[in-house]
Amino acid sequence: MTGSPPGDHPLARAVGPLVEALGAELIAPGQAGPDDVVLAWEGESVVAVRLPQLSESLGRLLAALERRHGRPLAELDRRTKQSVVRSLEARGAFSVRHGVETVAEALGVSRFTVYNYLNRENAAKGG
Numbered sequence: 001m002t003g004s005p006p007g008d009h010p011l012a013r014a015v016g017p018l019v020e021a022l023g024a025e026l027i028a029p030g031q032a033g034p035d036d037v038v039l040a041w042e043g044e045s046v047v048a049v050r051l052p053q054l055s056e057s058l059g060r061l062l063a064a065l066e067r068r069h070g071r072p073l074a075e076l077d078r079r080t081k082q083s084v085v086r087s088l089e090a091r092g093a094f095s096v097r098h099g100v101e102t103v104a105e106a107l108g109v110s111r112f113t114v115y116n117y118l119n120r121e122n123a124a125k126g127g
Helices: 010-022 054-069 078-090 099-107 111-124
Strands: 025-027 037-041 044-050
Touching: 010 025, 010 037, 010 044, 054 078, 054 099, 078 099, 078 111, 099 111
Parallel strands: none
Antiparallel strands: 025 044, 037 044
16 A cells, blocks of 8 residues: 555545544554554555544534534433433443533533433433
């Protein structure tokens, strides 16, 4: 793959939609750092994937949820906001520093409300 852009290889084209959905970036294998994932094809390193920082991922998750619902998250009804919180929890959104605050702001609710949604879900699960 020497000299060609990282996206020219069939493997790069195949994983392109996944890389985009993750908010990641395709880079040349020679540019890969220790935290990047180098992908090989028939024993040859052909492309590397640079994953986004976790803090950037939360913003992408919130934007994707807004696109899915067709409006700002703050305009959703309470039940739908609870569903959004469940979805975000399942994807690890609250393990990010300031995750609760960021989600609360996007939903137009208080941190206390987000914690209540989380507690209600955990109680329903018996946890």
